[in-house]
Structures are given as C-alpha cells and as structure tokens.
Amino acid sequence: MITPEEIARVVAYLRGQFKNDRINIKPPAKPNAPVEVxxxxxxxxxxxxxxxxxxxxxxxxxxxxxxxxxxxx
Incomplete structure (x- = not known):
C-alpha cells in the first residue's frame, strides 16, 4: 500500500523530472486498487x-x- 506521504514524494519527483506541474497521482479508492497517475x-x-x-x-x-x-x- 502506498501512503499519502509516499504519493506526495513521488508526485514531486515526477513533476521535477518531467518539468510538468500537471502530473498528479490519485490515491486508490479501495484497498489494493491501482494507484492511478x-x-x-x-x-x-x-x-x-x-x-x-x-x-x-x-x-x-x-x-x-x-x-x-x-x-x-
């Protein structure tokens, strides 16, 4: 399970690497559901x-x- 803190860190990393502030990660709606980017x-x-x-x-x-x-x- 990916925590909200991990999601925030990965979003910051991806936005920096790809120079795109529109990148967002949605936490899963249910446990074990995919984490969508x-x-x-x-x-x-x-x-x-x-x-x-x-x-x-x-x-x-x-x-x-x-x-x-x-x-x-």
Missing amino acids: YIGDEFIGVLHRDDDEGEVSYDLNISILEEDLPGMV
Whole structure:
C-alpha cells in the first residue's frame, strides 16, 4: 500500500523530472486498487510500490494504445 506521504514524494519527483506541474497521482479508492497517475485529466498509467528486503522502489507503468498514436509518416 502506498501512503499519502509516499504519493506526495513521488508526485514531486515526477513533476521535477518531467518539468510538468500537471502530473498528479490519485490515491486508490479501495484497498489494493491501482494507484492511478494523470497528466491533467488524462490517465497515463499506474504506480506500484515494491519492497524487496527493505529496498523500496516505485514502478510507473504507462500503456500507450496504438489507436492513440499518430498515423504513419
């Protein structure tokens, strides 16, 4: 489970890395529900917390649908 404090830290990190203050993470509505990441109102992916022998990391999984890509040039 990702805490609100962790969410705030990850949001600050992502905003700094991507220079985009519109990045936001919504806490899950229910326990064990995915943690959703947005840019503005656009859903871009889910965030997972991994705790391996005391080493914590966060994985951002971004899915891009082929139908959302621009046409071939």
